[in-house]
């Protein structure tokens with residue numbers, strides 16, 4: 001599987017938290033030939049399983065398929081559309097950008113004319129769809145409609161790519177590549193590939209998914225921050241440094257056995273890796289750790305610069321390292 005081509009396809013589909021139907025359909029088509037069974041649960045999580053011989057441990061691999069966006073709250077007489085954020089919107093990074101609604105209506109997200117950058121927040125922003133007045137706007141947009149910043153991915157130097165929403169379509173692409181790598185393997189335990197909903201609003205989808213699966217081990221695939229840009233907070237994680245083995249983020253302390261296994265395997269198989277401690281931000285890892293009777297949870301993160309902006313930047317080499325390391329982890333179990 002070509003990760004870049006897969007990402008081009010996945011990033012072109014808008015799927016804000018709570019409205020993941022479109023991306024789920026694309027992912028379902030991709031995962032079906034790589035799994036024994038595929039289903040969608042009540043919350044909307046896409047759950048695929050590759051059956052083992054029934055004697056091994058159950059593993060859950062998870063990446064979230066939702067993305068941050070906006071929700072229409074009010075239509076002004078002028079035709080301008082007021083919004084509320086869905087997930088951790090970074091308004092400075094999203095200002096003056098193109099947005100698209102779930103119905104395909106295009107607009108631009110802009111701040112009120114006199115708003116200073118320091119005061120950027122949802123209340124001071126609106127979407128201009130080009131409507132002359134409320135009546136015209138109402139023909140295209142209703143209160144409760146979801147918008148996202150327009151997606152897409154482009155190549156930079158070497159293996160670097162930029163665009164959105166690499167958070168977390170790159171995790172979804174990694175999951176598909178792992179499934180492809182494990183397809184012909186005869187495994188002892190069941191492997192679940194879960195594309196979760198509503199991570200960006202509080203790691204919600206992965207919780208009931210893990211509760212239903214009751215995995216022994218779980219691994220999350222999501223982006224993480226880096227410390228390698230001018231003036232960035234100190235962090236021992238960089239683009240191109242390999243798969244980031246999570247030790248801790250604000251929502252989880254990863255299981256020691258999982259961390260040790262991943263690091264040892266990376267050394268043994270000569271897969272590039274780095275240790276990750278994310279001081280601000282959580283992932284589905286915590287939901288999988290705590291669901292039901294709990295699981296031995298860890299994460300392989302893909303380092304990403306400028307998270308939640310329109311120019312999220314990753315290195316495909318790091319994603320490839322995550323695929324290789326996760327496949328080795330599952331085979332060893």
Ligand SMILES: [Zn+2]
Pocket residue numbers: 064167168199222223
């Ligand atoms: Zn994410």
